[in-house]
Amino acid sequence: MRNIVALAIFTWIIALIYFMNNIMYVQKKEGLDEGMIDKLRAALEGIEELKEQNVKLKSLAEEEKKEHTENVRLLNEILHQKKREGKLSEWKEKEREGKEKEEKNEKMKSQLYSSDHEKLRKMLDDRIIEAFFYAKKYVGDNKTDRKSVANHLENQLLSLIGLSYQFSEVDQAEEWRRKSLANLTQHIQTTIDRIQNPSNCSKAKILVCNLDKQCGFGCQLHHVAYCFVVAFGEGRTLVMEGDGKEWRIHFGAPYTGYSHNGWTSTFLPVTSCTVKDVIAGSGPVNWESDRSARVVSLPIVDSLRILPSYLPLSFPSSISDQLIKFHTNPPAFFIAQFLWYLMRSNEELQKQLNEAKEKISFSQGPIVGVQIRRTDKVGTEAAFHSLEEYMEWTEIYFKVEESRQGKKVKRRIFIATDDPSVFKEAKEKYPSYEIFGDEGNANTAQLDRRYTDSSLLGVITDIQLLSHCSHLVCTFSSQVCRMGYELAQVRQNTRGNEFHSLDDVYYFGGQQAHEQVAIEKHVAENDREIDMEVGDLLGIAGNHWDGFSKGTNRRTGKVGLYPSYKVKENWRIVDFPALPPL
Known part of the structure; x- marks a missing residue:
C-alpha cells in the first residue's frame, strides 16, 4: 500500500512538470492557433484532474499513517499483555474457577438441585428402605443367628450414617456452612470486643463478676462465662472482681489460686476498664436488688432467686435464623463465643x-479426642467408664468416616485424662492406634498437684488440643469435656454433632430449662415410658443413647422414657439488644 502511494505521487509530479512546460511554451508564442488552444485546454483539464488525484493521494497517505500507528499500538499492547500474562496467570486461573463455580451455582439454581445431590438423595432413600427390609425380615426371627443379624444391621446403619454425612457435604454445602458460621463468629466477637472496651469506663454500664466460687478450672471458667453472657445481654462491660487478681480456684488451701499473677498469668485482660475506673465511692449494687444501676455485682448463679433470661440455653433472636440453619446446637455455639473471648492466650x-500442637499431626487426617475424667468425679458426679467404652465409640466414628470417605482411615487418638495409667493401658490394648497425649499433664491433674502453675498449663493445653480434634468421645458431666466441645465450635465452625458423650446430654451449669416438643404421638409400651401427644412440652433430663430419652411431660406431669426420634428441640430464643442482626 505504501509503495503504491509513493509511485502515484511521483507520477503526478512528472505529469505536472510536463503540463507546466507546455503552458510556458504556449505563453511564449505571439499567436495561438486552434491546435494550441486545444492543447492548452487539455493541459488545464489534466491539472484539475491531477489536483483531485492529489487530494485522494493525501487522504490515502493519512489513512496509511493512521493504520500504521494503530498497528504499532496494537503490537505494543499485545507485547505488554504477554508480559503481564505470566504475573496474572494465577489470577486468571482463580477467575476461571470463580466463573465455573458461579456458572455451576446458576445452573443449580435453575435446576433447584444438582445431579450429585439427587443421586445421593436417591441412594440414601434406597439404603434406608433396604435397612428397613432387612430389619423387618430378620429382627425377631428365631431361625437366624441373632449375633449375625445384629452385626449385619450395625454395619448397614453405619454405612447409612456415612452416606448421610456425605450427602450433607454435596454442592459445597459444608464449605458454605463453615463460612456462614465463621461470619457469625466474627460478628459476635466484634460486638463483644466493642462492649468490653468502652470509650469512657467511668460512664459505661458495668457488671462486676464475683469470682469467689469454690470449684475447679472448668467450673470457674463456666462461672465467668455465665457472668459474661448476662453482662452482654444487658449491654454491660464485664469487669472481674479485683481485676482478676483474686481469681480463686481451691478453697481452704494455703495458696488459693493457680498463679500469683491471677487471670493475666495465662489469658489476656477481658476489658480495658479496671475496678478503680468504674467504681467511685460505694461499691456496686447487687444485680437482684437494682438492675437499673450503672454498676452492678452479679452473685453466683446457685444463689440467684430469679434466673436472667440471657442464661443458656438462650440465644439471640437477631441471629437465630442463621444459627438454627447452620448449627445443630445453637446454644452451645453462642455460649462458646464467650469462652473463646475469655480464653484468649497471652504471648x-x-x-x-503452639509447641504442644506441633507434636500432633492434625493436618494428616482425622483425630478423635478422648477425654477421660476420673479421680474426684467417679462415684460423686459421674459413674466409672472403662477405656473400652470410650474406644468402642471411637471405632464407630472411624467406621463411619471410612464409609463417608470411601477409603481406609488411619486410627489416631488424642488422650486427655487425669489418670496417667490410661496411656499405658491404651497402648497395650490398642496397638493399631496412633496415640497422642501428654502423660505429664495427667500427673499434674492429680488432686495433690492440681492447683499449681504446671497443672493450670496442663489443663488449658488439654482443652485447647481437644478443640482441634475432628471428633470427641468423652463424658459431658466433665467441665473439661464440655469446654473442649465448646471451643471446637468456634475454632472449626462445625455443625455441632461431632461428639459422643457416654453420659449426659450437653448442658450449662445453672441453665434455663432444656425442653423439647413432641412431633409424634406416643403411647407408652411399658410402665417405664410416658404418653405423648403432638405439641406436648417435655423437660429433658437426659438421653440414654439407646433410642430413648428421659424427661417430664409438662402437660401430664409424668416422668419417664420416650422415643428420642419423636421429639424436636424447643429452642429458647430471646432478645439480646446489644447484638444487631448480621
Whole structure:
C-alpha cells in the first residue's frame, strides 16, 4: 500500500512538470492557433484532474499513517499483555474457577438441585428402605443367628450414617456452612470486643463478676462465662472482681489460686476498664436488688432467686435464623463465643500451646479426642467408664468416616485424662492406634498437684488440643469435656454433632430449662415410658443413647422414657439488644 502511494505521487509530479512546460511554451508564442488552444485546454483539464488525484493521494497517505500507528499500538499492547500474562496467570486461573463455580451455582439454581445431590438423595432413600427390609425380615426371627443379624444391621446403619454425612457435604454445602458460621463468629466477637472496651469506663454500664466460687478450672471458667453472657445481654462491660487478681480456684488451701499473677498469668485482660475506673465511692449494687444501676455485682448463679433470661440455653433472636440453619446446637455455639473471648492466650501461653500442637499431626487426617475424667468425679458426679467404652465409640466414628470417605482411615487418638495409667493401658490394648497425649499433664491433674502453675498449663493445653480434634468421645458431666466441645465450635465452625458423650446430654451449669416438643404421638409400651401427644412440652433430663430419652411431660406431669426420634428441640430464643442482626 505504501509503495503504491509513493509511485502515484511521483507520477503526478512528472505529469505536472510536463503540463507546466507546455503552458510556458504556449505563453511564449505571439499567436495561438486552434491546435494550441486545444492543447492548452487539455493541459488545464489534466491539472484539475491531477489536483483531485492529489487530494485522494493525501487522504490515502493519512489513512496509511493512521493504520500504521494503530498497528504499532496494537503490537505494543499485545507485547505488554504477554508480559503481564505470566504475573496474572494465577489470577486468571482463580477467575476461571470463580466463573465455573458461579456458572455451576446458576445452573443449580435453575435446576433447584444438582445431579450429585439427587443421586445421593436417591441412594440414601434406597439404603434406608433396604435397612428397613432387612430389619423387618430378620429382627425377631428365631431361625437366624441373632449375633449375625445384629452385626449385619450395625454395619448397614453405619454405612447409612456415612452416606448421610456425605450427602450433607454435596454442592459445597459444608464449605458454605463453615463460612456462614465463621461470619457469625466474627460478628459476635466484634460486638463483644466493642462492649468490653468502652470509650469512657467511668460512664459505661458495668457488671462486676464475683469470682469467689469454690470449684475447679472448668467450673470457674463456666462461672465467668455465665457472668459474661448476662453482662452482654444487658449491654454491660464485664469487669472481674479485683481485676482478676483474686481469681480463686481451691478453697481452704494455703495458696488459693493457680498463679500469683491471677487471670493475666495465662489469658489476656477481658476489658480495658479496671475496678478503680468504674467504681467511685460505694461499691456496686447487687444485680437482684437494682438492675437499673450503672454498676452492678452479679452473685453466683446457685444463689440467684430469679434466673436472667440471657442464661443458656438462650440465644439471640437477631441471629437465630442463621444459627438454627447452620448449627445443630445453637446454644452451645453462642455460649462458646464467650469462652473463646475469655480464653484468649497471652504471648507466653500461646507459645507453649503452639509447641504442644506441633507434636500432633492434625493436618494428616482425622483425630478423635478422648477425654477421660476420673479421680474426684467417679462415684460423686459421674459413674466409672472403662477405656473400652470410650474406644468402642471411637471405632464407630472411624467406621463411619471410612464409609463417608470411601477409603481406609488411619486410627489416631488424642488422650486427655487425669489418670496417667490410661496411656499405658491404651497402648497395650490398642496397638493399631496412633496415640497422642501428654502423660505429664495427667500427673499434674492429680488432686495433690492440681492447683499449681504446671497443672493450670496442663489443663488449658488439654482443652485447647481437644478443640482441634475432628471428633470427641468423652463424658459431658466433665467441665473439661464440655469446654473442649465448646471451643471446637468456634475454632472449626462445625455443625455441632461431632461428639459422643457416654453420659449426659450437653448442658450449662445453672441453665434455663432444656425442653423439647413432641412431633409424634406416643403411647407408652411399658410402665417405664410416658404418653405423648403432638405439641406436648417435655423437660429433658437426659438421653440414654439407646433410642430413648428421659424427661417430664409438662402437660401430664409424668416422668419417664420416650422415643428420642419423636421429639424436636424447643429452642429458647430471646432478645439480646446489644447484638444487631448480621
